[in-house]
Each structure stands twice: as C-alpha cells, then as structure tokens.
Amino acid sequence: MLDDKLLVWKFNRGSINALSRIYEKYRDDLLRLAAALLNDIGDAEDIVQDVFIGFAQSAGRFKLTGSLKGYLATCVANRARNRNIEAHRRRTDRLNGNGPVRSNLEKPDQRLMDGEELRQLNNAMAQLPYEQREAITLHLYGAMKFREIGVLQKVSIKTTQSRYRCGLDRLRSILNSKVQK
Amino acid sequence: MRLTEDIEKRIKNVKIVIDSESNKRVFSNILQAFRKSTAKDLAPTDQPNIWRMIFRNPLTKLAAAAVIIIAVSFFSIHQDQDKQERPRIGKVKQSPAEMMTAMSLKIAYRKGGIEAVEEQYNKAFKQLGPRPGSLSAKQIFAESNGI
Numbered sequence: 634m635l636d637d638k639l640l641v642w643k644f645n646r647g648s649i650n651a652l653s654r655i656y657e658k659y660r661d662d663l664l665r666l667a668a669a670l671l672n673d674i675g676d677a678e679d680i681v682q683d684v685f686i687g688f689a690q691s692a693g694r695f696k697l698t699g700s701l702k703g704y705l706a707t708c709v710a711n712r713a714r715n716r717n718i719e720a721h722r723r724r725t726d727r728l729n730g731n732g733p734v735r736s737n738l739e740k741p742d743q744r745l746m747d748g749e750e751l752r753q754l755n756n757a758m759a760q761l762p763y764e765q766r767e768a769i770t771l772h773l774y775g776a777m778k779f780r781e782i783g784v785l786q787k788v789s790i791k792t793t794q795s796r797y798r799c800g801l802d803r804l805r806s807i808l809n810s811k812v813q814k
Numbered sequence: 815m816r817l818t819e820d821i822e823k824r825i826k827n828v829k830i831v832i833d834s835e836s837n838k839r840v841f842s843n844i845l846q847a848f849r850k851s852t853a854k855d856l857a858p859t860d861q862p863n864i865w866r867m868i869f870r871n872p873l874t875k876l877a878a879a880a881v882i883i884i885a886v887s888f889f890s891i892h893q894d895q896d897k898q899e900r901p902r903i904g905k906v907k908q909s910p911a912e913m914m915t916a917m918s919l920k921i922a923y924r925k926g927g928i929e930a931v932e933e934q935y936n937k938a939f940k941q942l943g944p945r946p947g948s949l950s951a952k953q954i955f956a957e958s959n960g961i
C-alpha cells in the first residue's frame with residue numbers, strides 16, 4: 634500500500650520507471666481478471682491496455698484514495714461490462730438479421746498465449762452468471778473487499794458474499810464434472 | 815471450507831503466459847500516452863500555481879490558513895504596541911513649557927477636543943509637581959520655561 638503510494642507519487646511527477654513498475658506489478662492479475670470476465674484473451678488484452686493508457690494519461694493529476702490494484706481492477710471490470718453489453722447487443726442484432734454467428738473464443742490474431750488451465754477455468758467461469766463471475770474475479774484477482782465489490786455492483790455486502798460463495802460452489806462442480814468426464 | 819480454499823487457490827494460481835514482443839508493444843503504447851500527458855502537464859511555459867497546490871490538499875490548506883491568522887494577529891499586536899508606546903515617548907520628551915505652547919494645545923484640541931487640552935494641562939502640572947503657595951511669579955515663569 635505504501636509502496637503503491639510512493640509509486641503513484643513518482644508517477645505523478647513523470648517517472649517512467651514508476652509507470653513501468655506499476656504495469657509489471659498488476660498486468661498479470663488484470664489480464665486474468667479481464668480474461669475471466671470476457672472469456673476472450675484478445676479482448677482482455679485490449680481492455681487492460683486501454684485501462685493502462687487511461688491511467689498513463691492521468692499522470693500529474695491522479696489521486697489515489699483506496700488501493701491502486703482495486704482502482705485498476707474496477708476500471709477493468711467497468712470496461713469489461715460495457716464490452717459484454719456491446720457484444721450481447723451485436724449478437725442480438727445478428728440473430729435478428731439472420732446473420733452468421735461467430736464464436737469469439739479464439740481469435741486468429743491472439744497475442745496472449747493462454748494455457749490449457751486458463752482456458753479451462755475461463756470456460757467454466759463463462760457458465761456462471763455475470764455478477765457471480767465478477768464477484769469472484771474482483772475478490773481474487775483485484776484483491777477487492779466484498780464491501781467495495783458491493784459498491785461497484787450496487788448491492789449489499791451480504792449479497793456480494795453470497796454471490797461469491799454460490800459462484801465458487803458452482804465453479805467447483807463444473808470443474809469436477811469436467812475432470813470426471 | 816477446505817474445498818473453498820482449494821478452488822480459490824486454483825483460480826489464483828492459474829498461469830498466464832505473455833508474449834514478450836506484444837508486451838513490449840503494449841507498453842510502448844502506454845508510454846506514448848504517458849509522455850504526451852506529462853509533456854502537456856509539465857510544459858516549461860506553465861508556471862506552477864502555488865495556490866492550486868495549497869488548495870489541493872486539505873492539510874496544506876489548513877496550514878496556510880493558520881499561517882495567515884498568525885501573521886495577521888502578530889501584525890495587529892505589533893501595531894497596538896506601537897500606538898501605545900509612541901505617545902508615551904512624546905510625552906516624556908516634552909517639557910511642561912512645550913506642553914503649554916499655543917501650538918501643542920492646538921494639536922491636542924484637534925486630536926481630542928477640550929478634554930485632551932485639559933488632560934495636557936493636568937499632565938504638565940503633574941510634571942511640575944506640587945508648588946508651594948509662596949512662589950513668586952518670576953519662579954513660576956522660570957520653571958515653566960524649563961530653565
């Protein structure tokens with residue numbers, strides 16, 4: 634936390650080294666978070682890049698009130714939500730217009746190499762309701778507290794905790810059934 | 815409980831492999847945005863606004879207010895002391911004869927009216943001290959002239 638404050642202080646004074654350290658420190662967790670929320674590695678990478686570009690543009694006037702990781706994770710979650718809404722709308726439009734439905738699970742220009750384990754987990758995550766997926770990933774990858782997730786999802790802390798627990802139970806059963814198969 | 819911990823660990827520890835080339839490209843894009851932003855914010859023509867810096871932080875705001883209050887109170891106290899001290903010095907320097915000149919009486923009248931003139935009279939006589947009733951006119955004039 635103190636380390637982050639110092640990094641942000643240096644970042645606000647134009648330190649490239651501080652920006653680089655922040656990027657290296659949180660890149661992986663944010664990518665995993667975005668990948669789990671979108672179930673698309675390419676989109677995940679785009680979103681993380683956009684979030685970091687937005688963050689870089691705020692240099693000199695960025696004010697850290699909570700945790701930096703929580704802030705970045707919230708940015709990723711918000712963008713992922715918007716992208717999901719957009720994708721859903723596009724899919725509905727295509728279905729209404731009888732256009733071809735294309736899976737976005739794997740893109741040919743995929744830059745991030747996702748392992749088998751990550752793909753399996755993200756496929757299982759994709760079967761969860763979005764709110765449960767968000768609660769799990771923000772808590773585990775974004776290191777956010779349930780109270781903070783509740784604020785983001787506009788629900789009570791109890792609801793967030795229950796979404797998290799239900800999501801984990803469901804995820805476990807999905808993964809176990811795959812192993813048994 | 816154990817099962818929950820296991821699945822949490824599994825989610826947390828999932829590996830992500832990043833292509834170093836694409837990583838470099840992404841970071842260079844971020845860096846470009848950062849350089850643009852800092853070049854705009856820290857341009858040499860832009861003078862740092864000290865008041866903006868003070869009012870950005872509540873602590874510095876409070877400190878600035880405290881400094882202003884202390885400076886104002888110190889200045890006003892100093893002014894009061896000057897006001898109190900100045901007439902005293904003037905009075906000490908003046909001899910009873912000087913106090914009783916037409917000019918000084920006129921100045922006293924302008925400052926505080928007839929009361930001030932009366933006060934000046936009293937002070938002049940106080941300085942002369944109690945006089946014996948048998949003083950000659952010559953002695954009175956000699957004393958009031960400060961000789």
